[in-house]
Amino acid sequence: MPSDAYGNYVDGTWTESDSGDTFELRNPADPDEVIGRFQYSTTADANAGVEAATAAQPGWAEVPAPERGDILKETAKRLEDRKEELTKTLSREEGKTLSEARPEVQRAIDIFYYYAQKTRDYRGTVKAASGTDSNLYTVQEPVGVAALITPWNYPIAIPAWKLAPALAAGNAVVLKPASQAPNVARKLFECLDEAGVPDGVANFVTGSGSEIGETIVQHDDVDAVSFTGSAEVGSHVYDSATDGKKRIQAEMGGKNPTVVMPSADVEQSVDIVGAGTFGVTGQACTACSRAIVHEAVAEEFRSGIVDYAENIDVGPGVEDPGMGPHVSESELQGTLEYIDVGKQEGATLEAGGGRPTGDEYADGYFVEPTVFSGVSPDMRIAREEIFGPVLSIIEVGSFEEAVEVANDVEYGLSASIVTDDHSEANRFVDEVEAGVVKVNEKTTGLELHVPFGGCKRSSSETFREQGEAAMDFYTISKTVYEGY
Template sequence: MSIQTEVKTYLNFVNGAWVASSSEQVDASINPANKHEIVGYVQKSSLEDLNEAVAAAKTASQSWKKLAASARGEYLYKAANIIEKNLDDIAETMTREMGKTLPEAKGETARGVAILRYYAGEGMRKVGDVIPSTDNDALMFTTRTPLGVVGVITPWNFPVAIPIWKIAPALVYGNTVVLKPAQETAVTAAKVIECFAKAGFPDGVINMVTGPGSVIGQGMIDHPDINGITFTGSDTVGKLVGQGALARGAKYQLEMGGKNPVIVANDADLDLAVDATISGGLKSTGQKCTATSRVIVQSEVYDKFKEKLLAKVKDIKVGNGLEADTWMGPCSSESQLNTVLSYIKKGKEEGAHLVYGGNQISSEALANGFFVEPTIFDNTTNDMIIAQEEIFGPVLALLKVDTIEDALDIANDSKFGLSASIFTTNISNMLSFIKEMDAGLVRINAESAGVELQAPFGGMKQSSSHSREQGQAAIEFFTSIKTVFVKG
C-alpha cells in the first residue's frame, strides 16, 4: 500500500493546456476507505470554463474531422500505450478514490487500453455502402460524417472504462470531445486525460472540465455548440439529459440503471450459479449498472442454493481495496453508503427476511470508511421496493418461483431491462430466456455483469435511450449517415 506524501490539485484540460477554473474553487476527493484521506483536489468549474472548452473543441473539429480516420487512430494507439505504461498508478488512484479492489481497478484500466486499441483499428474499416441507383448513369453510396463537438458525461463507478469507451469512438469517427467526469472520481479521470495529452492530440480535440452536474452537466445539455451528448448514470438524471438535448435538437445517448435478474433453474449447476451470483452482485460492492440484484430461484433448488450462497458470502473479506486479501471494498461515498442502508431498512420494513448482513461495518480497522456488509434477503416479492428500485450496493434479493415461465414473468416485471442471466442445462429454458427476456444483454450460465468491448452494449425499457455503445455499433451514435448521389 502506498503512503500519501502530498495532496495535489488537478486542473482542467482545455485547448491543450492545464488550467485552473475561473471560479478559483476546488473540491476535495475523499478516499471512501478512509474519509480522513484526501486523494486530491479537483476544479469546481464554472460555465465560463465550460464555454472555453466547447469553443476550443469547436475550433479544433474543423481540422480534426479532415484528418484521415487511420491517422486519428494512430493517436488512440499512442494514448493506449501511455495508459498501459501508467496502469499501476492509474489503478491505484482509482482504488483510493472510488474504493474498488486493486485487481478490479487494474483490470478496468487494462480494458481501457484494449478499448483504445480496438477503436484505433476502426479508422481502417468501412464507413459506408454502395447502393444501386435507378439511374444507370449515376453512382450512389453512403458515407459517415461526425457530429462535431460531443459532450461526455460519465459516472464514478467505472472512472476509466466508461469515459474511454465513449471518448475513443467519438474521436476516431472525427468528433472532438469535452469530458465531464463524475466529481467523485475526477482525479482518476485527470490521470487518464494526462495520458491523452502526452499522446500529442492537437489542441482542443480533447478537453476535460470538472465540476458539479448542476453547473457543468446542465451547461452541456443547454450549450448550442455541443452537437451530441453521451451520458451514463441514473435514469432520473438521464431523462433530464434527454429532454434537454431533445429541446434544442442535439443528439443524445443515455445508458442508465438496471435491476438485473439471475434465474436459477432446477437443473442448474448450483456451484456455478452461486459463484456467478456473488461475482455479479457483490464485486465492486454491487456498484455496477449490470450488477445482479434479483436472484429468482426455482423452488426445487431454492433452499440448497441459499445454503451454498450463504456459505460463500460469509467468507467474503471486506476492507480497503489496496489490501491484497480484500475481496469487497467500501461504498464509493458516504452518500452512497446511506442510500444502501436506507434500502436495507426499507426491505426489512416491507417484510423481506434479512438472512445475512445489512449493517454498516464499524470495527476499529474500518470505522473511518464507508463499509457495509454484503446483504442477502429472502422471502422477497417482486412488488417490494428492494426488488424494483436500483440499490447500487451489495444487496441480493432472493425470490422463489415454481416454473421457468414464472421466473421470466418476474424477471420482466421491472421498468429496467439492461442485463439478465439464466443458469440451466436445458436447451428449451435457454431458448425461452433468449427469446422472452426483455434485456439488452442476456447471458447463459454466466454472471449478469460484464460485456465484451467488441460487442454492442445497452438496455431496453428505462435502462437506455435504445441506442448501443461499444463495438462497431458505436458508429451509429457518433456519426450521421450521408447519402451521396453522383451523376457524370
C-alpha cells in the same frame, strides 16, 4: 496551481477554474486521506471547453482517419505504460479492489486500441446503383461536438468507451467526469495530451453536474450528448438534449435478475450470482440484485449464497480484499436505508445487514455483503435500484413465472439465466426484457466490440454504445449518387 490541485484541460492547457474554487477528493476506505483537489468549475469554464471544441473540430475532422487512429493507438500505449499507476489511482479514489481496478484499466487500453483500428475500416458502404454509368455509396461524417457525462463507478472504462469512438470518428469532445472519482479520468487526458491530440479536440472539465453538465448539454454548439448515470438524472439530460434537437444516448440504471432453474448446477449458480451481486461492491448498473430461484433448488441455493456472502473479505481496495468500500458516505447510507426497508417489508435477513465491525472499518464507507430471502416481487427491495451489495432471493414455481417476475420492473438492462435446458435458455433470450442477456454467466461484464445498452427505464433506446454501434452514434451518413 498548488501541488495537490489538479486542473481542467481546455484547449490543450491545464488550467484553474474561472472561480478559483476547488473541491476535495478523499479515499473512501480512509476519508481522512485527501487524494487531491479538483476544479469547482463554473459555467464560464464549461463554455470555454465547448468553444475550444467547436473551433478545433473542423480541423480534426480533416485529419486523415488513420492519423487520428495513430493518436488513439499512442494513447493506448501510454495508458499501458502507466497501467499499475492507474490501477492504484482508481482503487484509491473509487474503492474498487486492485483485482477489479486492474481489468478496468486494461479495458480502457483495449478500447483505445480497438477504435484506433476502426479508423481504418469505418468509412461507408458501396451499393449497387439501379442504372448504368453511376455509382451509389455512403460516407460517414462526424456529428460535430459531443458532450460526454460519465459516472464514478467505472471512472476510466466509461470515459474511454465514449471518448475513443467520438475521437476516432472526427468529433471534438468535452467530458465532465463524476466528482466522486475524477482523477483516473484526468490521467487519461494526460495520456491523450502526450499522444499528440490537437489543442481543443479533447477537453476535460470538473465540477457540479447541475452547472457543468447542464451547460454543456444545453450549449448551442454541442451536437451530440452521451450520458451514463442514474435514471433520474438521465431522464432530465434526455429532455434537455432533445429540446435542443441534439443527438442523445443515455444509459441508466438496472434491477438485474439472474434466474436459477432446477437443471442448473447449484454450486455454479451460487458463484455466478455471488460474483454478479457482490463484485465491485454491487456498484454496477449491470449488477445482479434479484436471484429468481425455482422452488426445487431454493433452499440449496439460499444456503450456498449465504455462505458465499459471509466468506467475502471486506477491506480497503488497495489491499485487494474480496470487496472494497462504497465510493461515498451518501452511497453507503443509501444502501443501509434499503437494508432497513427490506427488514420493514418483512423479508428475512440471511446475511450481512450492516457495517462490518472493527477499528479498521470505523471510518471508511464499508458495508457487509447482504442477502435477503422471502422477498416478494412487489417489495421495494425487489423493484428499486439499490446500487450496493444487496441480493433479494425470490422463489418461483416455474420458468414462466420466473420470466414474468424478471420482466415485472421498470428497468431492462442486463439479465441472466442458469440452466442446462437448451429450450429454457433460448426461450429466456426471446422473452426477457433486457438489452444484455446472458446464459450461464453473471449479469456483469461486457465485451467491447458488441453493442451495449438497455431498454425501458434503463436506456433512452436511441443509440447503443461500444463496437461499431458507437461509431454509428458519433457519425452521420451521407448518401452519394454519382453519374459518369
